[in-house]
Amino acid sequence: MKLKRMDFIFLIILAIITLISVDFILNESHRVFIENIAKIPPFQDLGSGLLITFIVCLIGNLLPLPLPYIFVVCFSSSPFLQLNLLIPLFVAFIASLGCLIGELAGYFVGRGASTFISEERSQNLKKYQKFLSEHPKTAPFMIFIFGFTPLNDDLITIPLGIIKYSLVKTIFWCWLGKLGLILVFSYNIINICSLLGGENWILSIVSMYLITILLYIMIKIDLLESYNIALEKIRKIREKS
Numbered sequence: 200m201k202l203k204r205m206d207f208i209f210l211i212i213l214a215i216i217t218l219i220s221v222d223f224i225l226n227e228s229h230r231v232f233i234e235n236i237a238k239i240p241p242f243q244d245l246g247s248g249l250l251i252t253f254i255v256c257l258i259g260n261l262l263p264l265p266l267p268y269i270f271v272v273c274f275s276s277s278p279f280l281q282l283n284l285l286i287p288l289f290v291a292f293i294a295s296l297g298c299l300i301g302e303l304a305g306y307f308v309g310r311g312a313s314t315f316i317s318e319e320r321s322q323n324l325k326k327y328q329k330f331l332s333e334h335p336k337t338a339p340f341m342i343f344i345f346g347f348t349p350l351n352d353d354l355i356t357i358p359l360g361i362i363k364y365s366l367v368k369t370i371f372w373c374w375l376g377k378l379g380l381i382l383v384f385s386y387n388i389i390n391i392c393s394l395l396g397g398e399n400w401i402l403s404i405v406s407m408y409l410i411t412i413l414l415y416i417m418i419k420i421d422l423l424e425s426y427n428i429a430l431e432k433i434r435k436i437r438e439k440s
Contacts, residue, residue: 209411209415212411213408213411216404216407216408216411219404219407220404223400223404230400233400233403234400234403236274237273237274237277237278238278242274242275242278243278245275245279245286248274248275248276248278248290249275249289249290249293251271251275252271252272252274252275252290252293252294252297253293253294253296253297254297255268255271255297256268256269256271256272256294256295256297256298256301256381257297257298257300257301257304258301259298259301260297260298260299260300260301260302260352261301261302261304267407267410267411267414269294269380269381269384270384270392271294272290272291272294272381272384272385273384273385273387273391273392275290275294276290276291276384276385276386276387277387277392280386280387287382287385287386288382288385290385291378291381291382291384291385291386292378294377294381294385295374295377295378295381296374298374298377298381299370299373299374299377302352302356302373302377303370331355331358331359331364335364338359338364338368338372339368339372341355342355342356342359342368342369342372342373342376343372343373343375343376343379344376345373345376346372346373346374346375346376346377346379346380347376347377347379347380348376348380352373356369356373
C-alpha cells in the first residue's frame, strides 16, 4: 500500500524520536540536560526566554508540520511561576503573538495550498470551504477550536481565505484559541509541563511518542464527517422520542 505524504512524515518523526531515545540511553549528559532544560541560563532570564519562546512558536506555526513547539512555553514560564502570577500571562501573550504571526505568514504565502498538500487534503479543503459557505456563523467557533488544539490550521484558514471571510475575525479567533492553549502550559495546569523536560527522561520520551501519535490521529480525523455523523445520530434519537 502506498504511503501518503503525512504518513511518511509521521514515520520520520517517530524514527527521530527513536534515535533520540537511543541517544538518551547512551549519553547520561543528554539525559541530565532534558531533565533540567528549564534551569539552563537562557530560560532563567525572562528576556531571553521570551525571545526564544517567540521564535520557536513562530517557526512552529510557519512550518507545515505538526511540531510540539508549545512546550517551550513551559521552559520560559516555570522559573517565574512562583514569583509572579502575571509573568506566565505575559509569556503566553508573547508566545501567542509568535504563533499568530507564523500562521499569518504561512497563510499569505499560500502555505500548503498548492505544493505541500496531497490530493486527499485538497478535497478536504473543498469540503471545509463548502461547509463554511453554508454555515458562516460556525466559523468563529471552528477557528477557535483549530487554534486551541493541535489541529492543522490550514484546513480552516485556507477555506476562509477562499470564501473571503473577514481577515480581522480570522486573526482574532485564531489568536484567542492559541492564547487559551498556551495559558494551559504557561500556568502548568494539571502539571502538564512534566510531560516533557521533567524529572524523568523516560516519561519525556514516552510523552513525545504519545503526543506525536495524538497529533497524527487528530490530523487524520475528518471533523466534518464526524460532525455530520453526530448530527445524524441526534436526529435519529429525536425521531424515536
